[in-house]
Amino acid sequence: MYNYIVDKGRERDRLMGIVENQKKYINIEKSDIMKKELIFLGPPACGKGTQTSKLADYLGFPHVDTGSLLRAEIAKETPNGIIAKSFIDKGNLVPVDLVGSIIKDRLSEMDCNEGYILDGYPRSVEQADMLEQINSDINGDIKSDFRAIYFDLNQDILISRIVNRRSCPICGEIYNLKFKPTKEEGICDKCGGHLIQRKDDNEETAKARFETYFHETEPLIDYYKSRGVLRTINAEGSIDEVWERLLEVIND
Numbered sequence: 001m002y003n004y005i006v007d008k009g010r011e012r013d014r015l016m017g018i019v020e021n022q023k024k025y026i027n028i029e030k031s032d033i034m035k036k037e038l039i040f041l042g043p044p045a046c047g048k049g050t051q052t053s054k055l056a057d058y059l060g061f062p063h064v065d066t067g068s069l070l071r072a073e074i075a076k077e078t079p080n081g082i083i084a085k086s087f088i089d090k091g092n093l094v095p096v097d098l099v100g101s102i103i104k105d106r107l108s109e110m111d112c113n114e115g116y117i118l119d120g121y122p123r124s125v126e127q128a129d130m131l132e133q134i135n136s137d138i139n140g141d142i143k144s145d146f147r148a149i150y151f152d153l154n155q156d157i158l159i160s161r162i163v164n165r166r167s168c169p170i171c172g173e174i175y176n177l178k179f180k181p182t183k184e185e186g187i188c189d190k191c192g193g194h195l196i197q198r199k200d201d202n203e204e205t206a207k208a209r210f211e212t213y214f215h216e217t218e219p220l221i222d223y224y225k226s227r228g229v230l231r232t233i234n235a236e237g238s239i240d241e242v243w244e245r246l247l248e249v250i251n252d
């Protein structure tokens with residue numbers, strides 16, 4: 001009986017040793033993986049939001065959405081949030097430096113050590129320069145793998161996505177008459193609410209948004225292309241098809 005317990009103890013120690021070794025092995029592997037800095041470019045309604053949230057879950061990286069980040073700073077009344085609010089209240093844009101400072105604080109947090117997914121930033125070459133500076137300030141000597149992933153999609157398809165978009169006013173679920181129809185026409189699958197079309201989901205507003213978008217983003221595409229970090233994916237097709245293409249450019 002005694003020997004049995006001793007043997008059990010040895011067996012446990014042996015197993016614990018394996019676990020410890022595996023832990024070490026995992027740590028070594030993790031530190032060998034280069035930090036991934038992923039930013040996303042793409043027109044409104046290109047499916048970028050859906051794909052980036054999915055990717056954040058898949059990679060275990062934080063999904064840093066600039067709009068939500070700014071709103072959260074304001075809600076929490078942080079020093080930066082208070083200053084940002086004073087600009088918004090006067091109907092002015094939040095200054096580039098202030099947005100940069102908020103982004104830098106967020107990207108400096110521990111959960112971004114292995115990588116991050118940044119959505120909605122940068123929107124101009126000036127901001128892209130700032131992001132480059134932010135990354136180099138945070139990383140110091142640590143090398144990182146920076147990629148700008150561009151969701152490329154024909155404008156006619158985008159407009160058709162927007163004008164066919166319907167949303168549930170109760171639970172917020174988004175549908176599309178062509179690409180994601182409800183089981184019963186006009187009724188939310190999730191909660192039974194009556195779907196509505198948002199006022200700005202019309203062709204005229206959509207076209208105006210694209211003009212703003214192309215004006216802002218085209219210089220960024222050239223900017224990242226010239227640095228050799230641009231990856232373009234065809235954003236046409238189902239969520240699963242685009243996801244497969246996204247994984248290819250992440251893993252290449």
Ligand SMILES: [Zn+2]
Pocket residue numbers: 168169170171172173188189190191192193
């Ligand atoms: Zn609903």
